[in-house]
Amino acid sequence: MTVSYNQKNWVEKVSLTEFAINSSISASTGYAPFELNGGYMPSMIKEVRGDNSLPQGIKKFADAVLANLAAAHDAIIEVRVFQTQQANKHRLSEPDIKVNDLVYIATKNLNLLKGRSNKLCPKYIGPFRIVEARPESSNYHLKLLPALTKCKIYPMLHVSLLRPYNTSNDALFPDQTKPELYDFRIDNEHEWFIDELIGHKFSGHNNKNLEFKVHWSTGNTTWKLYQACKDLTALDRYMELRGVSKIAQLPQIRS
Template sequence: MNRNIRQIFHTTVSYDQKNWVEKVPLTEFVINSSISVSTGYAPFELNGGCMSSMIREVRGDNSPPQGIKKFAKVALMNMTAAHDVIIKLGVLQTQQVNKCRLPEPDLKVNNLVHLATKNLNLPKERSSKLCPKYIGLFRIVEVRPESSNYYLELPPALMKCKIHPMFHVPLLRPYNTSNDMLFPN
């Protein structure tokens, strides 16, 4: 959505960018009259039950509006159809995501884990490319299997940085003890 707004503003706003406020109503109208790929309806149709009169003329729908019962019935059918499409797409997206998702590791309270640094605020003077991908050994203090979230016992330094101790499972990596035969000392 933001990309669409940006594209519209790039083509309509003047070079000095002083008239962008004047372009907001037109941009809103364009977005609300655009037919969504996922639902097959424009927001005008779903919110108001029909397209604005300007859009009807462009589409060639010149028939006069019918009675209020028919209007309400069509609006309800459009909303139901859009709702069904959104649910269907949600199911399809879930299936696609789950195809690539690895099974969760068996993590329990008191297990040790490494924490991914990708979402942590690192000091500004350090390059993220040179920082380790995982830090520390942290003890799991609480498990929430229904949401795949784990509470870790964080050191005071991380708590001081206002890092919340709850993390989702993809950010955790189980600690594996090294084999003393392969890696002595």
């Protein structure tokens, strides 16, 4: 089952691909999606029956379906516990960050304007002061500069995006100048710390307004107009995943 060299017949392969995926047995649950959703594994060859009588053993079939679901549920829990244990073996303890401490902000989730490379940007910017600590959820509220708040950066950030600030020894390293804040030159219509664009819709008269659903690194989702997203690299990834090269080629999804 291969797609032709011009990649135009991929639609014809979707049904068979879907069947193959739903027939594959999961390493975690030990069941195929068909078995858990429908209670049985369908055959690619159509079944032929001699009469229209109802099949026997309906209760037995239903009990088997419930037993499969329960076993799959237990298997998923077991796998999650195992994965958590393995992850905790390599997880480092969180840095000791308190209110009034200074920290740097990671720029790895920053969407740059087109033509700029993430590799040439600093990995961290700052330092900024902690004004509120929520260690139970590993989130910290920072006091940001007005120039950054105008760029709509969320001041509440996860500890994974922070790095403690350590003061330099002026005796060993005299005459050090404080680094200036990196100028990303993003206007007020652009957003920082965007994970991905996860959806779109058309609204207004004749579908003139195009909006994108933005997923932020904080877990929030909001809708933004195309004009606010047109220069983001996240938009390039969104269109590439949908196999289109122009905005006009996006499916006409109504709100």
